[in-house]
Amino acid sequence: MKHTISVLVEDEVGALTRITGLFARRGFNIESLAVGPAEQSGVSRLTMVVPGDDRAIEQLTKQLYKLINVLKVQDLSETPCVERELMLMKVNATSATRSEIIELSQIFRARVVDVGDDSLTLEVVGDPGKMVAIEQLLSRFGIREIARTGKISLARESGVNTEYLKAQEAKV
Incomplete structure (x- = not known):
């Protein structure tokens, strides 16, 4: 199943590299990636489409929260959006x-x-x-x-x- 993951991250040098590096180390392919400023100054929203089962995405979410500069992670796959x-x-x-x-x-x-x-x-x-x-x-x-x-x-x-x-x- 494909999951749409939204990540709010502080605008810091290397934040995107750390996030994509985590995906690469875990063997996940990012099928789609969009990054842009969020509603709050100094914060960006990353929207990623990633294939994987619920358990793997849950583990990935926990790992994302451990990264510096990550403020919020949301799996929008089952959410009306x-x-x-x-x-x-x-x-x-x-x-x-x-x-x-x-x-x-x-x-x-x-x-x-x-x-x-x-x-x-x-x-x-x-x-x-x-x-x-x-x-x-x-x-x-x-x-x-x-x-x-x-x-x-x-x-x-x-x-x-x-x-x-x-x-x-x-x-x-």
Whole structure:
């Protein structure tokens, strides 16, 4: 199972190195990593996607708390949360296919951020599933380049589990 782990850490030189080093020593692969300033000055939030079972992630969490500068660790995998990712995608676009690509991108609420003679660059924001879906759909035109941020995630204060709601809607 993939776990989404959120870590609040003090902004200090070497903090990220210590955290990633811990993962490497334990044999964990970090599939996604996003780091940025948190709500408090001098503190950063790391959001990581890591494969592993519950027991291994629990041990990893305990080890993270032992590191200097780590303030809070939260496994968001079973918590209702808001997840987003950003992707820039450069797609082959001839004059014959350009309008079709734009129409398809609008379905995903993607924005055209650059136009070349034979390509379009799209900005896509959403959950990781949306990224996979638009990539598969546009692959028939030929994808030149992709750049993706890591997944970022925050727990929902409302406690509403949107994945549960989506599953209920699908049954109806």
